[in-house]
Structure formats: C-alpha cells, structure tokens
Amino acid sequence: MSQPDTKSRILDAAEQLFARHGFHNTSIRAITSEAGVNLASANYHFGSKDALLLAVFERRLLPLNRERSERLLKILEQAEQAGVLPAVRDLMRAFIEPTLSFRNQGPGTRAFVSLIGRSMAEMDSTIRDCFIPLIEPLFKLLFSSLQRALPALPPAILLTRLQFAMGAMGRTMCAPDQRPLQVDVEPSPADSAAVAEALIGFVCAGLEAPC
Amino acid sequence: MSQPDTKSRILDAAEQLFARHGFHNTSIRAITSEAGVNLASANYHFGSKDALLLAVFERRLLPLNRERSERLLKILEQAEQAGVLPAVRDLMRAFIEPTLSFRNQGPGTRAFVSLIGRSMAEMDSTIRDCFIPLIEPLFKLLFSSLQRALPALPPAILLTRLQFAMGAMGRTMCAPDQRPLQVDVEPSPADSAAVAEALIGFVCAGLEAPC
DNA sequence: ACAATATTTAAACGAATGTTTTAAATGTCC
DNA sequence: GGACATTTAAAACATTCGTTTAAATATTGT
Numbered sequence: 297m298s299q300p301d302t303k304s305r306i307l308d309a310a311e312q313l314f315a316r317h318g319f320h321n322t323s324i325r326a327i328t329s330e331a332g333v334n335l336a337s338a339n340y341h342f343g344s345k346d347a348l349l350l351a352v353f354e355r356r357l358l359p360l361n362r363e364r365s366e367r368l369l370k371i372l373e374q375a376e377q378a379g380v381l382p383a384v385r386d387l388m389r390a391f392i393e394p395t396l397s398f399r400n401q402g403p404g405t406r407a408f409v410s411l412i413g414r415s416m417a418e419m420d421s422t423i424r425d426c427f428i429p430l431i432e433p434l435f436k437l438l439f440s441s442l443q444r445a446l447p448a449l450p451p452a453i454l455l456t457r458l459q460f461a462m463g464a465m466g467r468t469m470c471a472p473d474q475r476p477l478q479v480d481v482e483p484s485p486a487d488s489a490a491v492a493e494a495l496i497g498f499v500c501a502g503l504e505a506p507c
Numbered sequence: 508m509s510q511p512d513t514k515s516r517i518l519d520a521a522e523q524l525f526a527r528h529g530f531h532n533t534s535i536r537a538i539t540s541e542a543g544v545n546l547a548s549a550n551y552h553f554g555s556k557d558a559l560l561l562a563v564f565e566r567r568l569l570p571l572n573r574e575r576s577e578r579l580l581k582i583l584e585q586a587e588q589a590g591v592l593p594a595v596r597d598l599m600r601a602f603i604e605p606t607l608s609f610r611n612q613g614p615g616t617r618a619f620v621s622l623i624g625r626s627m628a629e630m631d632s633t634i635r636d637c638f639i640p641l642i643e644p645l646f647k648l649l650f651s652s653l654q655r656a657l658p659a660l661p662p663a664i665l666l667t668r669l670q671f672a673m674g675a676m677g678r679t680m681c682a683p684d685q686r687p688l689q690v691d692v693e694p695s696p697a698d699s700a701a702v703a704e705a706l707i708g709f710v711c712a713g714l715e716a717p718c
Numbered sequence: 719a720c721a722a723t724a725t726t727t728a729a730a731c732g733a734a735t736g737t738t739t740t741a742a743a744t745g746t747c748c
Numbered sequence: 749g750g751a752c753a754t755t756t757a758a759a760a761c762a763t764t765c766g767t768t769t770a771a772a773t774a775t776t777g778t
Contacts, residue, residue: 302725318631320531324766334727339767341725410630417628417681419621420529424686432688439690451692456702459682460675460709467674470628475635477643479650481662491667498671498713505712513755534735545756550737552755 303341305331308404310338311352315407315414315473319349319423350426353415356398356408361434363394368441375444382445385500391438392465392499396492399469406473413469416462442503453507461499468495514552516542519615521549522563526618526625526684530560530634561637564626567609567619572645574605579652586655593656596711602649603676603710607703610680617684624680627673653714664718672710679706 309331313322324345328335342348367390375382399409415427442454468491520542524533535556539546553559578601586593610620626638653665679702 316630318529318531318629320529321631321633323764325764334725336728336768337726345766414628414630417625417678418529419527419625419681419685420532421686422532428686428688435688436690439692453705455690455692456705457709459678460706463675463678463682464671464713465674467628467670467677470630471670471674474630475632475639477639477646479647479666481650481666494664494667495671497716498668501712501716502675502709505708535737536735545758547738547758548756556736 302331302333302337305333306338306341306348307352307355310348311404311411312407314349314352315411315470318414320420324348346422346426349423352408352411353426353430356405357412357430360394360398361431364391365434365437367394368437372441372444381447382441384442384445384503385496387438387441387445388461388499388503389496391434392496393492395465395469396488396495399472400488410470410473413466413471416466416469446503449507454503457503457505460502464495464499513542513544513548516544517549517552517559518563518566521559522615522622523618525560525563526622526681529625531631535559557633557637560634563619563622564637564641567616568623568641571605571609572642575602576645576648578605579648583652583655592658593652595653595656595714596707598649598652598656599672599710599714600707602645603707604703606676606680607699607706610683611699621681621684624677624682627677627680657714660718665714668714668716671713675706675710 306327309327310322313327313330324338325335327348328338338345338348342351368387371382371386371390395409395412399406412427415423418424418427439455439458442458443449443451446454517538520538521533524538524541535549536546538559539549549556549559553562579598582593582597582601606620606623609616611617623638626634629635629638650666650669653669654660654662657665
C-alpha cells in the first residue's frame with residue numbers, strides 16, 4: 297500500500313469532488329488525479345462510477361444511520377418505560393444532531409454532509425437510486441416515532457410537515473459550502489452546535505404548530 | 508415560423524428536461540430532439556448551453572419575482588399607513604404563494620418550479636452563477652421586510668431561520684416530482700393550495716419561535 | 719525462493735458531448 | 749420580383765467521457 301490505501305484515497309477524493317461539483321460534473325479522471333492514483337484504479341476497485349458513488353454514500357452513511365437509529369429507539373424505549381409520550385424535540389434532536397456534528401469531524405465528513413444535503417434535493421435517478429434505499433428505513437422509523445409523539449396530528453399532515461423539516465435540514469447541511477446569498481448582515485453563527493439547536497427549534501415549532 | 512416559434516419550443520423542452528434530469532445530464536441533442544427542431548438551432552438562438560439555461564430561468568423567474576416583489580412592497584406600505592408592523596404570515600405568503608400556485612398553471616410552469624427548487628440546493632457554479640443573481644434582490648427584500656416584522660429578533664438569527672424556511676420551500680417545490688420516499692401512509696394532500704398553506708404555517712411557526 | 723494472486727500502470731477504445739461549418743431553404747423589405 | 753437577412757438542415761469538428769485491455773509490478777502464501 298502507498299500512504300493510505302488507494303481505495304480510501306479514491307473515496308476521499310470522490311467525496312470531495314462530488315460534494316463540490318456534483319456527480320455528473322465530476323469525471324473519474326478528476327477523482328483519480330486528485331487522489332494521486334492511476335485512472336484505471338477507480339474502475340478496478342469499484343467497478344463503475346455509479347458503484348463508486350454508492351461506496352461513497354455507504355462508507356459514512358451506514359454508521360451514521362446506525363447511530364441515529366439507536367438514539368431514536370432508545371428514546372422510544374425510555375418514554376414507554378416512563379409511561380409518557382416521546383418528546384418531538386428529543387426525536388428530532390436524535391435525527392439532526394449527529395448529522396450536523398458530523399460536519400466538524402474533518403474535511404471529509406464535512407464534504408460528505410454537503411453531499412447528502414444536496415442529494416436530498418436531487419432529481420436525477422442515478423443518484424436517487426443510490427441514496428433513497430440507504431435512508432428510507434431510518435426515515436420510516438423517524439416518521440413512526442413522530443406519530444407516537446404526536447398522536448393527535450393526522451398522519452398525512454405530519455408527513456407533509458416532516459417533508460418541510462427535511463428540506464430545512466438538507467439546506468442547512470449544504471448551505472455553508474455554497475456561495476452564499478449576500479445579505480447586509482454578518483453571516484449566521486459559525487458555531488455549528490448553535491445552528492443545530494436553531495434548526496431543531498425551528499422544525500419542532502413547525503411540527504407542533506396548531507392545525 | 509413553425510407551430511409555436513422555434514425559440515419557445517427549445518425553451519419548453521429544456522425546461523422540462525433540466526427539471527427532470529438536471530442540467531449537466533441533459534444534452535442539447537436531447538433538448539432539440541424533444542422540441543422537434545434541429546440540433547444547431549439551440550446554439551443559433553441562444554449561443555451556448557449555459558446561455559440557454561439562463562434564458563430558461565429568466566423567462567419565468569423575472570415575471571414571478573416582479574409579482575412577489577410587488578406583493579411584498581404593498582404589504583410594507585399598507586402596514587406603514589396603518590401604523591402597525593407587517594405580519595410575518597402576510598410576508599411569507601406573498602413570497603411562497605405565487606411560487607407554488609405557479610405549479611398549477613401548466614406542465615411547463617410545473618417543471619419550472621421543480622427546477623428552481625432543485626437549483627436552490629445546487630452546488631455547481633454553472634447553475635448558481637445563473638440562478639443567484641436572479642433571486643438575490645428579491646431575497647434581500649424579503650429579509651429586510653422580515654426584519655421590520657420581527658424587530659426584536661437578532662438579524663443573524665433571522666437569517667439562519669430564513670435559510671431553514673428556504674430549504675423547506677425548495678423541497679416543497681421539487682418533492683412532488685421526485686420518486687417519493689415510501690411511508691406507510693397515503694401521500695400528502697394533492698391539493699397544492701393546502702400544501703402552500705401548510706408550508707406557510709410551518710415556516711411562520713419556526714420564524715416566530717421564541718429565542 | 720517461487721508460484722499464484724493482487725494491484726498498478728500506460729495506452730487505447732468507442733461513444734457522447736458542445737460547438738462550428740457549409741449549404742439549402744425560407745422569409746422580409748425596397 | 750429580386751436582393752438581402754434570417755432560419756433550418758445535415759455533416760463534421762475537436763474534446764471529453766466511462767470503460768477496457770494488456771503488460772508490468774508488488775504482494776502474498778507455502
């Protein structure tokens with residue numbers, strides 16, 4: 297092996313470039329060049345560009361989703377044992393907080409969070425075919441958990457509002473790496489924990505709003 | 508000229524395909540083929556693919572933004588004459604409602620709304636260079652209007668929350684045309700006026716939440 | 719140490735892309 | 749009605765793309 301092994305270096309470079317320029321606008325040549333490896337090694341290790349995208353998703357999303365899923369289940373369990381409804385805020389925090397704090401764990405995870413945020417708005421089937429199956433089970437768990445937390449809210453309304461929340465979250469994930477819209481105010485707090493708390497407060501207010 | 512003129516047919520086809528497959532994944536050949544015109548006519552009329560994207564944006568966004576801008580200004584004016592603060596809900600309705608009702612005015616406008624919603628999450632510079640200048644003035648107007656409506660809220664907090672609202676709105680604009688995440692509930696109301704009202708309620712609750 | 723396997727390298731392939739070119743056709747205006 | 753600009757048509761341009769090939773090199777197992 298060279299420095300880190302070739303496979304990881306390709307994943308790192310792909311993650312960075314997919315996040316910055318998008319999947320279809322990033323060539324395998326750009327990836328292998330950025331990674332400092334031979335062009336053919338990307339296809340050798342991953343088979344195809346599509347499979348590389350899937351590998352980029354899976355490397356970080358599987359552990360992240362496991363953590364979020366465990367936190368959700370623990371909240372449900374604790375609420376049941378205490379004989380109370382789970383709190384919307386606790387549930388949304390379990391879903392949002394690990395994702396946004398992920399951003400601070402290095403340049404790789406930061407790019408990855410951008411990539412995911414961007415992928416949530418993606419229409420292209422190549423990307424959605426990779427992405428949707430990876431988050432659908434967790435999304436279902438979140439939805440059913442929120443149903444328990446808000447038993448009086450019609451499920452269709454809850455689903456609509458949860459889509460709004462996903463939109464707010466997705467934008468928060470990729471907006472810091474976008475060229476910003478210029479407004480005549482100093483930019484929002486760089487402290488990402490504060491942004492996460494603000495987002496949690498925002499979506500909880502919206503989810504729990506009167507009907 | 509043929510049926511509708513060639514220029515419009517190219518714009519219609521580009522709008523449809525950009526929304527469905529994304530800019531970089533749509534070829535000029537696919538556009539001109541869908542439009543039933545010659546390949547070279549796209550470059551003849553618009554000069555380049557980038558310029559075609561800009562034309563697609565401008566054709567509908569300029570009138571739409573004019574309407575939204577006028578509605579915002581009227582609300583500010585009326586509030587000032589009445590000696591009261593403008594209502595957050597009125598301002599957000601003026602910004603959101605014309606956009607979402609635009610979706611029901613035909614297949615072209617529907618695709619366009621998707622394209623805009625998708626573009627709000629875009630990282631690619633080609634697309635953002637076209638898109639950002641077209642919405643920045645309106646966004647600034649919305650922001651300053653909300654500052655007047657919420658004088659007690661620190662501007663940095665307001666900006667953060669407005670980003671959340673933009674994310675929720677962007678997702679609402681393109682989600683109906685995405686392959687949906689499957690949840691065990693009948694999909695949200697097809698009535699788009701109801702969705703718009705739900706969105707307005709959601710973002711107002713979040714914007715006005717206690718700090 | 720040697721054979722077997724895994725990985726890297728350099729070169730090339732065919733296909734698809736945005737754009738340009740040339741010629742024919744169509745419309746406009748004096 | 750003829751000169752002129754505008755629009756279409758078909759072909760070709762040079763690049764870039766994802767992928768594959770085949771030889772060279774490194775690694776591993778025994």
